Amino acid sequence: MFGGLCTPSDLRAIADVADKYNVPEMKVTGGQRIDMFGIQKGDLPAMWKDLSEAGFVSGHTYGKAMRTCKTCVGDTWCRMGTQDSTGLGIKLEELTWGSWMPHKYKLAVSGCPRNCAEATIKDFGVVCVESGYELHVGGNGGIKVRVTDFLTKVETEEEVLEYCGAFSQLYREDAHYLERTAPWVERVGLKKIKKAIIDDEENRKALHARFLISQKPAQIDPWKAHAEGKNANEFIPITIE
Amino acid sequence: MSDWIEITQLDEIPVLGSRVVKTADENIAIFRTSDDRIFAVKDACPHKQGPLSQGIVHGTAITCPLHNWKIDLASGEALGADEGCTNVYDTKVENNMVYLRIPVD
Numbered sequence: 591m592f593g594g595l596c597t598p599s600d601l602r603a604i605a606d607v608a609d610k611y612n613v614p615e616m617k618v619t620g621g622q623r624i625d626m627f628g629i630q631k632g633d634l635p636a637m638w639k640d641l642s643e644a645g646f647v648s649g650h651t652y653g654k655a656m657r658t659c660k661t662c663v664g665d666t667w668c669r670m671g672t673q674d675s676t677g678l679g680i681k682l683e684e685l686t687w688g689s690w691m692p693h694k695y696k697l698a699v700s701g702c703p704r705n706c707a708e709a710t711i712k713d714f715g716v717v718c719v720e721s722g723y724e725l726h727v728g729g730n731g732g733i734k735v736r737v738t739d740f741l742t743k744v745e746t747e748e749e750v751l752e753y754c755g756a757f758s759q760l761y762r763e764d765a766h767y768l769e770r771t772a773p774w775v776e777r778v779g780l781k782k783i784k785k786a787i788i789d790d791e792e793n794r795k796a797l798h799a800r801f802l803i804s805q806k807p808a809q810i811d812p813w814k815a816h817a818e819g820k821n822a823n824e825f826i827p828i829t830i831e
Numbered sequence: 832m833s834d835w836i837e838i839t840q841l842d843e844i845p846v847l848g849s850r851v852v853k854t855a856d857e858n859i860a861i862f863r864t865s866d867d868r869i870f871a872v873k874d875a876c877p878h879k880q881g882p883l884s885q886g887i888v889h890g891t892a893i894t895c896p897l898h899n900w901k902i903d904l905a906s907g908e909a910l911g912a913d914e915g916c917t918n919v920y921d922t923k924v925e926n927n928m929v930y931l932r933i934p935v936d
Contacts, residue, residue, distance in 0.1 A: 631882075631885055821845045821848060823845075823850070824844075824845050824848050824849070826850075827850070827851040827853045827858070828850055828851065828853070829852075829853045830836055830838070830852060830854055830931075
């Protein structure tokens with residue numbers, strides 16, 4: 591459900607799975623996905639199979655990994671919107687899904703500076719404006735709230751994707767394990783990050799290229815292997831007298 | 832002490848994974864470490880009875896999926912600052928078969 595965008599058949603597929611396996615509680619998440627709670631472990635492989643066949647991939651909420659890209663409806667449906675923020679969010683998520691990180695990693699794209707997608711408390715946030723895209727980094731809505739730092743402004747979606755890939759890769763190569771972007775940016779300084787990504791075009795392209803290479807083996811849905819039978823016996827209890 | 836109970840082939844337990852053994856009284860979690868050692872503990876964290884069998888195995892410890900408590904698989908004792916203990920059971924592996932021994936009253 592990239593960018594939070596979904597179709598009636600997506601929602602129907604999710605509802606069918608919830609009905610079929612008696613999911614006790616469901617919830618719409620802050621990252622614009624749908625939670626299912628209270629599932630029995632033994633039901634997981636069959637549920638993953640049904641969801642996988644409906645076109646869904648794991649949301650990686652359990653991982654030190656890219657989570658979701660929150661978006662607003664953008665200029666398609668909002669009179670304030672300046673760009674297609676939903677479409678850009680989907681492209682960003684197609685680029686980054688499945689990537690492992692030093693810690694969890696969240697994206698957002700807001701269609702205008704009113705910032706309905708709360709892009710300025712994300713690890714990498716985009717705020718669309720009439721003349722392009724403002725890129726913000728190092729935000730966090732957690733225990734210690736931190737507003738992003740303004741990285742730069744670019745003019746095209748292609749540039750947003752390149753800067754996102756480069757920033758993500760720099761973070762992965764430079765940060766400590768379990769260090770969110772907010773403390774990382776404060777530790778190393780925004781100046782160093784700007785120097786590596788903004789001032790040095792060659793380095794930015796090299797970082798982005800490395801990110802793309804690493805994504806090739808990373809974008810494999812871990813649910814799917816289990817739905818197809820990996821470690822199937824793990825989900826079946828052994829009963830003794 | 833009761834006799835050894837035949838549980839399953841070693842290969843039927845995923846490496847760094849677990850299986851649940853259901854007895855009449857309780858669930859027992861059987862773990863396999865990266866070097867193929869087998870441990871069995873009661874499938875309930877001493878903290879809030881989280882299912883340890885669904886946790887993450889590292890070294891000879893398990894991290895509970897509910898609140899990140901770390902339990903030593905050999906002693907059943909909570910590691911670090913946490914205090915608590917879960918039951919442990921004897922295991923052995925012979926000819927690739929895993930055996931479990933459950934004490935009787």
